[in-house]
Amino acid sequence: MCEWVEESDSEGTYLKTKKYEGKLYVSIIPGNIKDHLESLQQLEVREDDTFILSYPKSGTHWVFTIASMLRTGNSAYIGSPHFLDYNDVDYLNKLPSPRLLASHMTFDRLPLQVREGKGKVFVVSRNPKDVAVSLYTFLMKLKTKDFSGSWEGFLRFYMEGKIVYGSWFDTLFDWEKIKTTYKGDNIMYLVYEEMKQDLLSEINKMATFLGVEYDKSFLEEVTERNQFKTMVKTIIEEIKPQDQQFIHKVSDEKKLPIYRKGEVGDWKNHFTVAQNEAFDRLYQEQMRDCKCTFRFD
Ligand code: A3P
DSSP: OOEEEEEEOTTSOEEEEEEETTEEEOTTSOTTSHHHHHHHHTOOOOTTOEEEEESTTSSHHHHHHHHHHHHHTOOOOOOOOEETTTSOHHHHHHSOSSOEEEEOSOGGGSOHHHHTTOSEEEEEEOOHHHHHHHHHHHHHHBSSOSEESOHHHHHHHHHTTOSTTOOHHHHHHHHHHHHHHOOOSOEEEEEHHHHHHOHHHHHHHHHHHHTOOOOHHHHHHHHHHTSHHHHHHHHHHHSOGGGGHHHHHHBOOSSOTTOSOOOSSGGGGTOOHHHHHHHHHHHHHHTTTOOOOOOOO
16 A cells, blocks of 8 residues: 655654655655556557656656657757656557656556567666765755755665665666566666766667667767756757746746756765765675676766
8 A cells, every 4th residue: 555654853854755565756646656556557658659767866857858859850858758657647648759758666667568678768877976966956946845854864864765766776776687687678778977978979879779860960969969068058948838847846946956967976065074985885785796886976
């Protein structure tokens, strides 16, 4: 059964969320979660559907924007993705193709047809220290006060996995398991830090994966339009208000709260030496059997 969960500590850190089958979800998921997850399983998937999956603040909007340009052959910005997590299936069914659908949920929660190989899936991950800073700043800007507290309190909750969508480590391990067990070829794994390092090369690989062909100049244009500085400068002017409805519903910010710093290593401006040491200990312990590594600067 789905239940409301409230966590708090003596220092005023507070989290309110919905829990279902041991996992914490955002409170805006409609109803009892169970009905929504069951109806998602039956979603009719289209061949040209694209799914963007991530732990929050790992670059979901970035990958979504690139994928939308590659899917449509048009370099216009189109706002935020529709999330599987909190849009009902009737609404998702009515969206025109090509659909670009995002989720922060695990693989087993995706529509059955995706897990049978239909549509294409991008999974993006990012180092957990920058995710922590990005998530904390984002949560503090939301109108729904599902989380409140200091950075220190947030980090404590985050390290214990007491946060929306649970532990960063558990999400990573879930995807690592899918990498070795899932036989389909409709998943491409992306890493935020690698995209920062050589975006054109990652965009080329994404186009190949989607099976779309463009001349070099279009791919360069997509790359330029997806550089952080360009996006921040132009996206606000170019996105139609109706395409940003969701963001404005959840936040009072005039500026889109998604685009903040877009850097690798900003965590150094937030973690104290002691916090960093504690996080490193947790990281070593949790990642001891995991082959993947992350770049932190
Ligand atoms: P920061 O808060 O560290 O700046 P998501 O879309 O999953 O919510 O992720 C948001 C994070 O991705 C934010 O991180 C945001 O700035 C970053 N981001 C968005 N577009 C980006 C881009 N073009 N280049 C680099 N980072 C980007």
